[in-house]
Amino acid sequence: MLLKLILKNALRHKLRTGLTLTGIVVAILAFGLLQTVVHAWYAGSEGTSSTRLITRNAISLVFSMPLSYQAKIRALPSVNGVAIANWFGGVYVTEKNFFPQFAVQAENYFPLYPEFVVNEAEMKSFLHDRKGALVGRKLAEQYGWKIGDVVPIRGTIWPGTWEFVVRGIYHGIDKKTDEHQFFFHWEYLNETAKLRYPRRANLAGIFIVGLSDASRAAEVSNAIDATFKNSLAETLTETEKAFQLSFVAQTETILIAVQAVSYVVLLIIMAVMANTMAMTVRERLPEYATLKALGFSPGFITALIFGESIALAIIGATIGIALTFPVAQAFGSAMGTLFPIFFVAPQTVMMQAGAALLMGLIAAAVPAWRAATMNIVKGLRSIA
Numbered sequence: 001m002l003l004k005l006i007l008k009n010a011l012r013h014k015l016r017t018g019l020t021l022t023g024i025v026v027a028i029l030a031f032g033l034l035q036t037v038v039h040a041w042y043a044g045s046e047g048t049s050s051t052r053l054i055t056r057n058a059i060s061l062v063f064s065m066p067l068s069y070q071a072k073i074r075a076l077p078s079v080n081g082v083a084i085a086n087w088f089g090g091v092y093v094t095e096k097n098f099f100p101q102f103a104v105q106a107e108n109y110f111p112l113y114p115e116f117v118v119n120e121a122e123m124k125s126f127l128h129d130r131k132g133a134l135v136g137r138k139l140a141e142q143y144g145w146k147i148g149d150v151v152p153i154r155g156t157i158w159p160g161t162w163e164f165v166v167r168g169i170y171h172g173i174d175k176k177t178d179e180h181q182f183f184f185h186w187e188y189l190n191e192t193a194k195l196r197y198p199r200r201a202n203l204a205g206i207f208i209v210g211l212s213d214a215s216r217a218a219e220v221s222n223a224i225d226a227t228f229k230n231s232l233a234e235t236l237t238e239t240e241k242a243f244q245l246s247f248v249a250q251t252e253t254i255l256i257a258v259q260a261v262s263y264v265v266l267l268i269i270m271a272v273m274a275n276t277m278a279m280t281v282r283e284r285l286p287e288y289a290t291l292k293a294l295g296f297s298p299g300f301i302t303a304l305i306f307g308e309s310i311a312l313a314i315i316g317a318t319i320g321i322a323l324t325f326p327v328a329q330a331f332g333s334a335m336g337t338l339f340p341i342f343f344v345a346p347q348t349v350m351m352q353a354g355a356a357l358l359m360g361l362i363a364a365a366v367p368a369w370r371a372a373t374m375n376i377v378k379g380l381r382s383i384a
Contacts, residue, residue, distance in 0.1 A: 003307070005304060006304060006307040006308050006311055007311070009280075009284075009304065009308050010308050010311055010312060013280075016276060016279075016280075017312065020272070020273060020276045020312055020316075021312060021315060021316045021319070023269050023272055023273070023316075024269060024273065024312065024313060024315075024316025024317065024320065024356065024359070025316050025319045025320040025323070026269075026320070027265050027266055027268070027269035027316075027320070028316060028317050028319075028320025028321060028324075028352050028355070028356055029320045029323050029324055029327060030262065030265050031262045031263075031265055031266055031351075031352060031355060032320065032321065032324035032328070032344065032348055032349070032351075032352045033324060033327060033328060033331065034258055034259070034261060034262035034265075035259075035262055035348045035351060035352075036324075036328050036342065036343070036344050036345070036348055037258055037339070038255055038258055038259055038262075039345050039347075039348060040332075040339040040341060040342045041248055041251065041255055042245075042248060043176060043340075043341035043342075046176055047115070047174075047176035047177055047178065047341065048239070048240040048241040048244055049115075049240060050214040050217065050239070050241075051210060051211045051212075051214045052112060052208060052209065052210060052211070052239075052240040053208075053209040053211065053217060053220065053221055053224070053237050053238065053239060053240065054206055054207070054208060054209070054237070054238060054239075054240055054243040055069075055073065055206060055207040055209055055224055055235050055236070055237040056205075056206045056207075056235065056236055056237075056243075057233055057234070057235065057236070058225075058233075058234040058235055058236040059234075061087075061205070061206070063233065064086075064200075064203035064204060064205055064233070065203065065204050065205075065207070065233045065235065066202070066203065066204075066233060067084070067202040067203065067204055069204065069207065069228065069233075069235070070082050070084065070204065070207060072227055072228075073207060073209060073224055073227070076220060076223050076224065076227070077216075077220075077223075078211055078212050078213050078216045078219070078220050079209055079210065079211065079212070079220060080210050080211065080212040081108060081111060081112050081209070081210030082108065082207055082208070082209050082210070083104060083105045083108035083109035083112055083207070083208045083210075084104065084105045084108075084109075084186050084204040084205075084206075084207060084208075085102050085103070085104045085105075085109065085186070085204075085205060085206050085207075085208060086102065086103040086104075086186060086189060086203075086204065086205035086206075087100075087101070087102060087157070087205055088101035088102060088103055088153075088155070088157065088158065088184075088189070089101065089155075089156050089157045089158075090153035090154055090155045090156060090157075090158070090162065091153065091154045091156060092143070092151065092152075092153050092154075097143075098338075099139055099180050099181070099182055100178075100180065100181045100182065100340075101153065101181075101182040101183075101184070102181065102182070102183050102184075103183075103184055103185065103186040103188070103189040103190075104183050104184075104185070104186050105185075105186045105187070106126065106127055106134075106183070106185060106186075107127065109183075109208065110123070111210075112208055112210045114173070115172060115173040115174070115177045116170040116171075116172070116173075116177070117170060117171045117172070117173055118134065118168050118169075118170045118171075119168065119169075122134075122147065122167060122168030122169065123168055125167040125168065126167035126168040129165060129167050130185060130187070130188050131163065131164055131165050131184070131185075131188060132164070132165055132166075132167035132168070132184065132185065133151060133164035133165060133166050133167060133168075133182060133183065133184045134167065134168040134169075134170055134182075134183040134184075135166055135168075135169055135170070135181070135182050135183070136169070136170055136172075136178065136179035136180050136181050136182070136340075137169055137170065137171050137172070137179045138179040138180050138340070139179065139180045139181065139182060140166070140169045142180075142336060145166050145169075146166065147166055147167065147168070147169065148165065148166065148167075149165070149166045150163055150164070150165055150166075151163070151164045151165075151166060151182075152164075158189065158192075158193070158197075160196070164182075164184050175341065175343050176341060177341075178340045178341055179340070180336075180340035181340075190202065208240075209224070209237070217239055220237075221237040221238060221239075222237075224237040225237050266355050266359065269359065270359045270362060270363060273309070273312070273313070273359060273360075273363040274362065274363040274366070274367075276363070277305065277308075277309050277363045277364050277367045278366065278367050280305075280308070280367070281305060281367035281368075281370060281371050282367075284371075285371065285374065285379045286379060286380055288301050288304075288371045288374070288379060289374065289376045289377075289378075289379025289380045290379075290380065292374075292376050292379070293376050293380070298372035298373070299372075301368070301371050301372050302368045302369075302371070302372045305364050305367055305368040305371055306360075306361065306364045306368055308364070309360045309361070309363050309364035310357065310360035310361065310364070311360075312360065313356040313357060313359050313360030313363075314356060314357070314360070316356065317352060317353055317355075317356030317357075320352065320356075321349055321352050321353065324344055324348075324349075324352070325344055328342065328343065328344050
Protein backbone atom coordinates (compact mmCIF):
# COMPACT_ATOMS: atom_id res chain seq x y z
CA MET A 1 0.00 0.00 0.00
CA LEU A 2 2.81 2.39 0.87
CA LEU A 3 4.53 1.84 -2.47
CA LYS A 4 1.23 2.32 -4.31
CA LEU A 5 0.61 5.62 -2.51
CA ILE A 6 4.16 6.81 -3.24
CA LEU A 7 3.79 6.14 -6.98
CA LYS A 8 0.36 7.76 -7.15
CA ASN A 9 1.60 10.85 -5.32
CA ALA A 10 4.66 11.10 -7.55
CA LEU A 11 2.52 11.04 -10.70
CA ARG A 12 -0.22 13.32 -9.41
CA HIS A 13 1.29 16.44 -11.04
CA LYS A 14 2.73 15.02 -14.22
CA LEU A 15 4.22 18.28 -15.53
CA ARG A 16 5.97 19.05 -12.24
CA THR A 17 7.21 15.48 -11.96
CA GLY A 18 8.42 15.51 -15.56
CA LEU A 19 10.34 18.74 -15.13
CA THR A 20 11.88 17.54 -11.88
CA LEU A 21 12.94 14.24 -13.46
CA THR A 22 14.43 16.10 -16.42
CA GLY A 23 16.49 18.23 -14.07
CA ILE A 24 17.72 15.17 -12.17
CA VAL A 25 18.61 13.34 -15.40
CA VAL A 26 20.58 16.32 -16.72
CA ALA A 27 22.36 16.79 -13.38
CA ILE A 28 23.33 13.12 -13.02
CA LEU A 29 24.43 12.95 -16.66
CA ALA A 30 26.52 16.13 -16.37
CA PHE A 31 28.02 14.95 -13.09
CA GLY A 32 28.96 11.57 -14.58
CA LEU A 33 30.47 13.12 -17.71
CA LEU A 34 32.53 15.65 -15.76
CA GLN A 35 33.77 12.97 -13.37
CA THR A 36 34.70 10.83 -16.38
CA VAL A 37 36.75 13.73 -17.77
CA VAL A 38 38.61 13.98 -14.46
CA HIS A 39 39.13 10.21 -14.43
CA ALA A 40 40.48 10.37 -17.99
CA TRP A 41 43.20 12.81 -16.90
CA TYR A 42 44.38 10.34 -14.26
CA ALA A 43 43.85 7.24 -16.41
CA GLY A 44 47.44 7.28 -17.68
CA SER A 45 48.82 7.01 -14.16
CA GLU A 46 46.28 4.36 -13.15
CA GLY A 47 47.39 2.12 -16.00
CA THR A 48 51.06 2.18 -14.98
CA SER A 49 53.04 -0.73 -13.61
CA SER A 50 54.79 -0.89 -10.24
CA THR A 51 57.64 -2.83 -11.87
CA ARG A 52 58.69 0.01 -14.16
CA LEU A 53 60.81 3.07 -13.40
CA ILE A 54 61.46 6.09 -15.59
CA THR A 55 64.91 7.67 -15.65
CA ARG A 56 65.25 11.11 -17.19
CA ASN A 57 67.64 14.05 -17.13
CA ALA A 58 67.43 15.72 -13.72
CA ILE A 59 67.22 19.19 -15.27
CA SER A 60 64.34 18.61 -17.68
CA LEU A 61 62.87 16.18 -20.15
CA VAL A 62 64.15 18.48 -22.87
CA PHE A 63 67.72 17.38 -22.14
CA SER A 64 68.95 13.95 -23.20
CA MET A 65 71.31 11.42 -21.62
CA PRO A 66 74.26 9.49 -23.06
CA LEU A 67 73.56 6.07 -24.52
CA SER A 68 76.26 4.60 -22.26
CA TYR A 69 73.96 4.99 -19.25
CA GLN A 70 71.89 2.04 -20.44
CA ALA A 71 74.52 -0.61 -19.72
CA LYS A 72 75.32 0.88 -16.30
CA ILE A 73 71.66 0.85 -15.28
CA ARG A 74 71.22 -2.69 -16.57
CA ALA A 75 74.08 -3.87 -14.35
CA LEU A 76 72.37 -2.74 -11.13
CA PRO A 77 70.72 -5.35 -8.85
CA SER A 78 66.96 -6.04 -9.35
CA VAL A 79 67.02 -4.50 -12.85
CA ASN A 80 65.82 -7.02 -15.45
CA GLY A 81 65.52 -4.75 -18.46
CA VAL A 82 66.30 -1.26 -19.77
CA ALA A 83 64.88 0.34 -22.91
CA ILE A 84 65.34 3.71 -24.59
CA ALA A 85 62.46 5.93 -25.68
CA ASN A 86 62.64 9.32 -27.40
CA TRP A 87 59.72 11.68 -27.86
CA PHE A 88 59.43 12.44 -31.58
CA GLY A 89 56.81 15.22 -31.66
CA GLY A 90 55.98 15.09 -35.35
CA VAL A 91 52.93 16.35 -37.26
CA TYR A 92 50.64 14.10 -39.29
CA VAL A 93 49.03 16.13 -42.13
CA THR A 94 48.04 19.06 -39.88
CA GLU A 95 48.89 20.24 -36.36
CA LYS A 96 45.43 19.31 -35.07
CA ASN A 97 46.21 15.61 -35.63
CA PHE A 98 48.10 15.18 -32.37
CA PHE A 99 49.08 11.78 -31.02
CA PRO A 100 52.08 10.52 -29.01
CA GLN A 101 54.99 9.31 -31.13
CA PHE A 102 57.94 7.47 -29.60
CA ALA A 103 61.16 6.12 -31.03
CA VAL A 104 61.86 2.99 -28.96
CA GLN A 105 64.27 0.10 -28.76
CA ALA A 106 61.63 -2.42 -29.74
CA GLU A 107 63.46 -5.56 -28.62
CA ASN A 108 63.89 -4.16 -25.11
CA TYR A 109 60.83 -1.91 -24.87
CA PHE A 110 57.85 -4.16 -25.58
CA PRO A 111 58.85 -6.99 -23.20
CA LEU A 112 58.49 -4.34 -20.45
CA TYR A 113 54.93 -3.56 -21.58
CA PRO A 114 52.91 -6.79 -21.54
CA GLU A 115 49.71 -4.73 -21.65
CA PHE A 116 50.39 -4.08 -25.36
CA VAL A 117 48.97 -7.14 -27.10
CA VAL A 118 50.34 -7.65 -30.63
CA ASN A 119 49.84 -10.42 -33.15
CA GLU A 120 53.04 -12.48 -33.28
CA ALA A 121 53.35 -12.22 -37.06
CA GLU A 122 52.81 -8.45 -36.97
CA MET A 123 55.41 -7.99 -34.24
CA LYS A 124 57.90 -10.04 -36.24
CA SER A 125 57.20 -7.93 -39.31
CA PHE A 126 57.65 -4.74 -37.28
CA LEU A 127 60.96 -5.90 -35.79
CA HIS A 128 62.38 -6.70 -39.22
CA ASP A 129 61.37 -3.46 -40.92
CA ARG A 130 63.70 -0.54 -40.25
CA LYS A 131 60.95 1.94 -41.12
CA GLY A 132 58.20 -0.09 -39.53
CA ALA A 133 55.69 1.36 -37.09
CA LEU A 134 53.50 -0.18 -34.41
CA VAL A 135 50.29 1.76 -33.74
CA GLY A 136 47.41 1.53 -31.29
CA ARG A 137 44.06 0.12 -32.35
CA LYS A 138 42.09 3.30 -31.67
CA LEU A 139 44.69 5.43 -33.47
CA ALA A 140 44.52 3.16 -36.51
CA GLU A 141 40.72 3.34 -36.50
CA GLN A 142 40.76 7.12 -36.16
CA TYR A 143 42.86 7.64 -39.28
CA GLY A 144 41.82 4.53 -41.18
CA TRP A 145 45.30 2.99 -41.20
CA LYS A 146 45.79 -0.62 -42.22
CA ILE A 147 48.76 -2.96 -42.20
CA GLY A 148 51.12 -1.89 -44.97
CA ASP A 149 50.00 1.74 -45.15
CA VAL A 150 52.71 4.38 -45.40
CA VAL A 151 52.34 7.17 -42.82
CA PRO A 152 54.27 10.40 -43.51
CA ILE A 153 55.08 12.48 -40.44
CA ARG A 154 56.68 15.90 -40.55
CA GLY A 155 59.27 16.23 -37.83
CA THR A 156 59.38 19.27 -35.55
CA ILE A 157 62.10 18.27 -33.11
CA TRP A 158 63.71 16.22 -35.86
CA PRO A 159 63.14 18.23 -39.11
CA GLY A 160 62.19 16.60 -42.38
CA THR A 161 59.44 14.30 -43.60
CA TRP A 162 59.70 10.82 -42.15
CA GLU A 163 57.83 7.92 -43.73
CA PHE A 164 56.80 4.91 -41.68
CA VAL A 165 55.11 1.69 -42.72
CA VAL A 166 52.39 0.31 -40.44
CA ARG A 167 53.56 -3.20 -39.64
CA GLY A 168 51.49 -3.91 -36.56
CA ILE A 169 48.46 -2.76 -34.60
CA TYR A 170 48.45 -3.38 -30.87
CA HIS A 171 45.46 -3.84 -28.58
CA GLY A 172 45.28 -2.93 -24.93
CA ILE A 173 44.95 -5.72 -22.40
CA ASP A 174 42.19 -3.70 -20.69
CA LYS A 175 40.40 -0.34 -20.82
CA LYS A 176 43.22 1.39 -18.95
CA THR A 177 45.71 0.78 -21.76
CA ASP A 178 46.38 3.69 -24.10
CA GLU A 179 45.63 2.62 -27.69
CA HIS A 180 46.47 5.99 -29.28
CA GLN A 181 50.27 5.70 -29.39
CA PHE A 182 52.64 5.47 -32.36
CA PHE A 183 55.93 3.57 -32.01
CA PHE A 184 58.84 3.24 -34.41
CA HIS A 185 62.47 2.12 -34.18
CA TRP A 186 64.90 4.22 -32.14
CA GLU A 187 67.71 2.77 -34.25
CA TYR A 188 66.18 4.33 -37.38
CA LEU A 189 66.05 7.72 -35.66
CA ASN A 190 69.58 7.37 -34.34
CA GLU A 191 71.05 6.29 -37.69
CA THR A 192 69.44 9.24 -39.42
CA ALA A 193 70.63 11.57 -36.65
CA LYS A 194 74.21 10.40 -37.17
CA LEU A 195 74.00 11.57 -40.78
CA ARG A 196 71.99 14.79 -40.34
CA TYR A 197 72.57 15.86 -36.73
CA PRO A 198 75.73 14.10 -35.43
CA ARG A 199 75.69 15.95 -32.09
CA ARG A 200 72.20 14.60 -31.33
CA ALA A 201 73.06 10.96 -32.03
CA ASN A 202 73.55 8.23 -29.42
CA LEU A 203 71.38 10.06 -26.90
CA ALA A 204 68.36 8.83 -24.98
CA GLY A 205 65.34 10.88 -23.99
CA ILE A 206 64.30 8.54 -21.17
CA PHE A 207 65.22 5.08 -19.96
CA ILE A 208 62.43 2.67 -19.02
CA VAL A 209 63.76 0.41 -16.30
CA GLY A 210 62.16 -2.96 -15.59
CA LEU A 211 62.33 -4.34 -12.05
CA SER A 212 62.35 -7.94 -10.89
CA ASP A 213 61.06 -6.84 -7.48
CA ALA A 214 58.59 -3.93 -7.26
CA SER A 215 59.25 -3.51 -3.53
CA ARG A 216 62.79 -2.34 -4.31
CA ALA A 217 61.67 0.54 -6.53
CA ALA A 218 62.90 3.26 -4.15
CA GLU A 219 66.21 1.50 -3.57
CA VAL A 220 66.88 1.03 -7.29
CA SER A 221 65.84 4.63 -8.04
CA ASN A 222 68.34 5.95 -5.53
CA ALA A 223 71.04 3.63 -6.88
CA ILE A 224 70.53 4.85 -10.45
CA ASP A 225 70.66 8.52 -9.49
CA ALA A 226 73.70 7.93 -7.26
CA THR A 227 75.50 6.24 -10.16
CA PHE A 228 75.29 9.39 -12.28
CA LYS A 229 75.65 11.95 -9.51
CA ASN A 230 78.04 14.80 -10.40
CA SER A 231 78.09 13.70 -14.05
CA LEU A 232 77.38 16.07 -16.95
CA ALA A 233 73.87 14.61 -17.17
CA GLU A 234 72.59 13.80 -13.70
CA THR A 235 69.42 11.72 -13.59
CA LEU A 236 66.07 11.73 -11.83
CA THR A 237 64.48 8.31 -11.45
CA GLU A 238 60.90 7.81 -10.31
CA THR A 239 58.12 5.29 -10.61
CA GLU A 240 56.13 5.28 -13.81
CA LYS A 241 53.06 6.46 -11.89
CA ALA A 242 54.93 9.42 -10.36
CA PHE A 243 56.27 10.29 -13.80
CA GLN A 244 52.76 10.34 -15.27
CA LEU A 245 51.33 12.30 -12.34
CA SER A 246 53.96 15.01 -12.83
CA PHE A 247 52.19 15.89 -16.09
CA VAL A 248 48.76 15.77 -14.47
CA ALA A 249 49.97 18.16 -11.76
CA GLN A 250 50.49 20.84 -14.41
CA THR A 251 46.72 20.97 -15.01
CA GLU A 252 45.60 20.30 -11.46
CA THR A 253 43.85 23.67 -11.17
CA ILE A 254 41.70 22.85 -14.19
CA LEU A 255 40.79 19.45 -12.73
CA ILE A 256 39.77 21.05 -9.43
CA ALA A 257 37.57 23.50 -11.34
CA VAL A 258 35.92 20.68 -13.30
CA GLN A 259 35.21 18.75 -10.12
CA ALA A 260 33.81 21.86 -8.45
CA VAL A 261 31.45 22.47 -11.38
CA SER A 262 30.21 18.86 -11.20
CA TYR A 263 29.27 19.28 -7.53
CA VAL A 264 27.71 22.71 -8.11
CA VAL A 265 25.40 21.16 -10.71
CA LEU A 266 24.21 18.65 -8.12
CA LEU A 267 23.67 21.35 -5.50
CA ILE A 268 21.56 23.41 -7.89
CA ILE A 269 19.32 20.48 -8.78
CA MET A 270 19.15 19.48 -5.13
CA ALA A 271 17.82 22.96 -4.32
CA VAL A 272 15.26 22.70 -7.13
CA MET A 273 14.16 19.26 -5.94
CA ALA A 274 13.88 20.49 -2.34
CA ASN A 275 11.65 23.32 -3.51
CA THR A 276 9.51 20.83 -5.46
CA MET A 277 9.07 18.63 -2.39
CA ALA A 278 8.26 21.66 -0.23
CA MET A 279 5.52 22.72 -2.68
CA THR A 280 4.18 19.17 -2.78
CA VAL A 281 3.96 18.84 0.99
CA ARG A 282 2.41 22.29 1.38
CA GLU A 283 -0.36 21.36 -1.05
CA ARG A 284 -1.03 18.06 0.75
CA LEU A 285 -1.05 19.24 4.36
CA PRO A 286 -4.82 18.61 4.71
CA GLU A 287 -4.31 15.08 3.39
CA TYR A 288 -1.49 14.36 5.82
CA ALA A 289 -3.56 15.87 8.66
CA THR A 290 -6.44 13.57 7.72
CA LEU A 291 -4.16 10.53 7.74
CA LYS A 292 -2.89 11.48 11.18
CA ALA A 293 -6.47 11.98 12.40
CA LEU A 294 -7.31 8.48 11.16
CA GLY A 295 -4.50 7.06 13.28
CA PHE A 296 -1.58 6.88 10.87
CA SER A 297 1.69 7.57 12.64
CA PRO A 298 4.11 10.44 11.87
CA GLY A 299 6.53 7.76 10.70
CA PHE A 300 4.08 6.70 7.99
CA ILE A 301 3.74 10.32 6.80
CA THR A 302 7.52 10.68 6.80
CA ALA A 303 7.89 7.45 4.81
CA LEU A 304 5.42 8.73 2.19
CA ILE A 305 7.38 11.94 1.63
CA PHE A 306 10.83 10.36 1.70
CA GLY A 307 9.60 7.55 -0.53
CA GLU A 308 8.31 9.96 -3.16
CA SER A 309 11.52 12.02 -3.11
CA ILE A 310 13.79 8.98 -3.29
CA ALA A 311 11.64 7.40 -6.03
CA LEU A 312 12.04 10.52 -8.19
CA ALA A 313 15.77 10.59 -7.51
CA ILE A 314 16.20 6.89 -8.37
CA ILE A 315 14.18 7.09 -11.58
CA GLY A 316 16.06 10.22 -12.70
CA ALA A 317 19.41 8.71 -11.73
CA THR A 318 18.69 5.46 -13.59
CA ILE A 319 17.95 7.35 -16.80
CA GLY A 320 20.92 9.69 -16.26
CA ILE A 321 23.34 6.82 -15.64
CA ALA A 322 22.04 4.92 -18.67
CA LEU A 323 22.59 7.99 -20.87
CA THR A 324 26.08 8.57 -19.48
CA PHE A 325 27.57 5.61 -21.37
CA PRO A 326 26.56 6.55 -24.95
CA VAL A 327 27.19 10.26 -24.31
CA ALA A 328 30.65 9.52 -22.87
CA GLN A 329 31.46 7.27 -25.83
CA ALA A 330 30.44 9.96 -28.30
CA PHE A 331 32.35 12.63 -26.37
CA GLY A 332 35.47 10.48 -26.18
CA SER A 333 35.34 9.78 -29.93
CA ALA A 334 34.93 13.49 -30.67
CA MET A 335 37.95 14.35 -28.48
CA GLY A 336 40.17 11.85 -30.28
CA THR A 337 43.68 11.63 -28.81
CA LEU A 338 43.05 14.41 -26.27
CA PHE A 339 41.55 11.73 -24.01
CA PRO A 340 43.27 8.49 -25.11
CA ILE A 341 41.63 6.55 -22.27
CA PHE A 342 38.01 7.62 -21.86
CA PHE A 343 35.39 5.36 -20.32
CA VAL A 344 32.83 5.50 -17.52
CA ALA A 345 34.45 3.89 -14.50
CA PRO A 346 32.42 1.79 -12.02
CA GLN A 347 33.26 4.26 -9.24
CA THR A 348 31.71 7.04 -11.33
CA VAL A 349 28.44 5.11 -11.57
CA MET A 350 28.54 4.52 -7.81
CA MET A 351 29.09 8.23 -7.22
CA GLN A 352 26.13 9.05 -9.47
CA ALA A 353 23.87 6.62 -7.62
CA GLY A 354 25.06 7.86 -4.24
CA ALA A 355 24.59 11.50 -5.24
CA ALA A 356 21.02 10.79 -6.39
CA LEU A 357 20.15 8.98 -3.16
CA LEU A 358 21.63 11.80 -1.08
CA MET A 359 19.73 14.30 -3.19
CA GLY A 360 16.44 12.51 -2.52
CA LEU A 361 17.08 12.31 1.23
CA ILE A 362 18.12 15.94 1.69
CA ALA A 363 15.32 17.30 -0.52
CA ALA A 364 12.68 15.53 1.60
CA ALA A 365 14.17 16.15 5.05
CA VAL A 366 12.59 19.52 5.93
CA PRO A 367 9.19 18.93 4.23
CA ALA A 368 8.92 15.52 5.95
CA TRP A 369 9.72 16.99 9.35
CA ARG A 370 7.14 19.73 8.82
CA ALA A 371 4.41 17.25 7.85
CA ALA A 372 5.23 14.81 10.65
CA THR A 373 5.17 17.47 13.39
CA MET A 374 2.22 19.57 12.20
CA ASN A 375 -0.87 20.10 14.34
CA ILE A 376 -3.82 18.11 12.99
CA VAL A 377 -6.32 20.96 13.44
CA LYS A 378 -4.05 23.48 11.72
CA GLY A 379 -3.40 20.99 8.95
CA LEU A 380 -7.11 20.47 8.31
CA ARG A 381 -7.68 24.23 8.23
CA SER A 382 -4.87 24.86 5.70
CA ILE A 383 -5.74 25.55 2.08
CA ALA A 384 -4.23 23.09 -0.39
